[in-house]
Amino acid sequence: xxxxxxxxxxxxxxxxxxxxxxxxxxxxxxxxxxxxxxxxxxxxxxxxxxxxxxxxxxxxxxxxxxxxxxxxxxxxxxxxxxxxxxxxxxxxxxxxxxxxxxxxxxxxxxxxxxxxxxxxxxxxxxxxxxxxxxxxxxxxxxxxxxxxxxxxxxxxxxxxxxxxxxxxxxxxxxxxxxxxxxxxxxxxxxxxxxxxxxxxxxxxxxxxxxxxxxxxxxxxxxxxxxxxxxxxxxxxxxxxxxxxxxxxxxxxxxxxxxxxxxxxxxxxxxxxxxxxxxxxxxxxxxxxxxxxxxxxxx
Amino acid sequence: xxxxxxxxxxxxxxxxxxxxxxxxxxxxxxxxxxxxxxxxxxxxxxxxxxxxxxxxxxxxxxxxxxxxxxxxxxxxxxxxxxxxxxxxxxxxxxxxxxxxxxxxxxxxxxxxxxxxxxxxxxxxxxxxxxxxxxxxxxxxxxxxxxxxxxxxxxxxxxxxxxxxxxxxxxxxxxxxxxxxxxxxxxxxxxxxxxxxxxxxxxxxxxxxxxxxxxxxxxxxxxxxxxxxxxxxxxxxxxxxxxxxxxxxxxx
Numbered sequence: 001x002x003x004x005x006x007x008x009x010x011x012x013x014x015x016x017x018x019x020x021x022x023x024x025x026x027x028x029x030x031x032x033x034x035x036x037x038x039x040x041x042x043x044x045x046x047x048x049x050x051x052x053x054x055x056x057x058x059x060x061x062x063x064x065x066x067x068x069x070x071x072x073x074x075x076x077x078x079x080x081x082x083x084x085x086x087x088x089x090x091x092x093x094x095x096x097x098x099x100x101x102x103x104x105x106x107x108x109x110x111x112x113x114x115x116x117x118x119x120x121x122x123x124x125x126x127x128x129x130x131x132x133x134x135x136x137x138x139x140x141x142x143x144x145x146x147x148x149x150x151x152x153x154x155x156x157x158x159x160x161x162x163x164x165x166x167x168x169x170x171x172x173x174x175x176x177x178x179x180x181x182x183x184x185x186x187x188x189x190x191x192x193x194x195x196x197x198x199x200x201x202x203x204x205x206x207x208x209x210x211x212x213x214x215x216x217x218x219x220x221x222x223x224x225x226x227x228x229x230x231x232x233x234x235x236x237x238x239x240x241x242x243x244x245x246x247x248x249x250x251x252x253x254x255x256x257x258x259x260x261x262x263x264x265x266x267x268x269x270x271x272x273x274x275x276x277x278x279x280x281x282x283x284x285x286x287x288x289x290x291x292x293x294x295x296x297x298x
Numbered sequence: 299x300x301x302x303x304x305x306x307x308x309x310x311x312x313x314x315x316x317x318x319x320x321x322x323x324x325x326x327x328x329x330x331x332x333x334x335x336x337x338x339x340x341x342x343x344x345x346x347x348x349x350x351x352x353x354x355x356x357x358x359x360x361x362x363x364x365x366x367x368x369x370x371x372x373x374x375x376x377x378x379x380x381x382x383x384x385x386x387x388x389x390x391x392x393x394x395x396x397x398x399x400x401x402x403x404x405x406x407x408x409x410x411x412x413x414x415x416x417x418x419x420x421x422x423x424x425x426x427x428x429x430x431x432x433x434x435x436x437x438x439x440x441x442x443x444x445x446x447x448x449x450x451x452x453x454x455x456x457x458x459x460x461x462x463x464x465x466x467x468x469x470x471x472x473x474x475x476x477x478x479x480x481x482x483x484x485x486x487x488x489x490x491x492x493x494x495x496x497x498x499x500x501x502x503x504x505x506x507x508x509x510x511x512x513x514x515x516x517x518x519x520x521x522x523x524x525x526x527x528x529x530x531x532x533x534x535x536x537x538x539x540x541x542x543x544x545x546x547x548x549x
Contacts, residue, residue, distance in 0.1 A: 031374060058418075076418055077418055077419060077420055077421070078417045078418035078419070078420045079417070079418060080417055080418075085417060086415070086416065086417065090415065091414075091415040094405065094411075094412055094415035095411070095412060095413070095414070095415055096411075097410060097411035103404065103409075103418055103419055104419075105419055105420075105421060105422070105423040105424045106374075106378070106420055106421040106424065107378045107381060107382070107421060107424040108423070108424065110375065110378055125382070125424075126382070126424065126427045126428055126464055126465065126468070127381075127421075127423050127424030127427065127428070128423050128424070129423070129427050129453070129458070129461040129462070129464060129465035130423075130426075130427065130450070130453035130457040130458045130460065130461035130465045131419065131422070131423035131426075131450050131451060131452075131453050131457070132404075132409070132419075132449045132450040132451070133419055133423050135450075136409050136449075150463075151462070151463060151464035151467070152461075152462045152463075152464050153464050182351060182352040182353065182371075182373065183351065183352045183373035183374060184373060184375070185373070185374060185375075186374070186375065
């Protein structure tokens, strides 16, 4: 069979972290508090890695990585928890100036990834012109159209990544992966912009299983775009990973509330983030049991 | 039938879209969303409205609800296509806006170490140089209407002109609707001008509620009252739970 001769790319969360190095530029897929590879992010937070440059349509991935001291520099257009507009740990990092930043327009960000994916030095666009994105990123240049219009456009530089981390609903062992929710976000571009590409997924299935109940258009990533596949059930928690699960709003609220104050944050870290991924998932289950009991007692 | 201030604002937000035709309405926040849906049910039936995520809605559901009919798919990557294509009217919030029409949703204070970090510039730079843009300010105050914004996210006309023809070619910052009135950038050199004051608000109150100069030409009219049809649509169909009153309390 040809299938059995193809590379098996299944690995563990720790294998992925082991492939990352200090100082790397790491792209994180998803968007805000949506389909984020949180199990991989939590593993990085537990690791010895440091001085990372993180490139993200930011959500709690950015907040957690900042709070755990992993981040030297952030490249982002926004950081938000969606149902809670502001990310408290990102705010703290910014308001204490503890990380370097490049703040870009959302569309520029996509264009930068696309330039990297196409192995181009830059791609032109209008976004950024006249805004303070150009002021506070003085390395950004404009380029003059060589055609009759002569327009001066932003030359969005390639956002090249050393590694990309994305989370998909399902994948096979070879790196073919699919999203089953409403939006692919930019996870394919993150992979194409990166030297090493890692996919965490709710479940690993046979290749045939990918399309048994879903259209082929859901196959966002094919295996030439992926180096490693990790099965991490509930691995996007607490961000949304529909249709497998929605955002855990109750937990996200507890996270945001705790993160607003260093004392309560230390408590939250100790309870949820000090152990392994399994410890985290167990602690989340206990959290929900307690919430349900409290509700019942009222 | 008396309309509340929130209902006046809803109609003013709806009027932002009048004449836009077959474009994608991208309202950020509650009153702009109510306004876009009201516009679609009244003078602008060709508007495309979305669930704010990835679906173009075939019907016009109440706030916070979905619809049975979906007419299209618009994930973020396709939103960016529409931004660049230009057939879009976005109504963004503004933590700060200045007399030149620059808007800020990024941070307050020095960018290097902000006093208060907000969302980030999001899509504001791209929106303003590519498609029609309006702003919604639920609480008109000197903290919002400032002489100069701290971090230019959305680009006003003067800055666009300084950036060159590529920035002005499709630049169209249309209006600002606040809880006190409607403003545009029809003053000298495209500066902030008072278009109308909401019923019950005086010109002096609007001027006192901002920290930047606002051009006043002659007698400023009142913002129109919602029609009976609009009031029924807002109260019975689009916002039966009166969510609008939380954003703009009755004055």
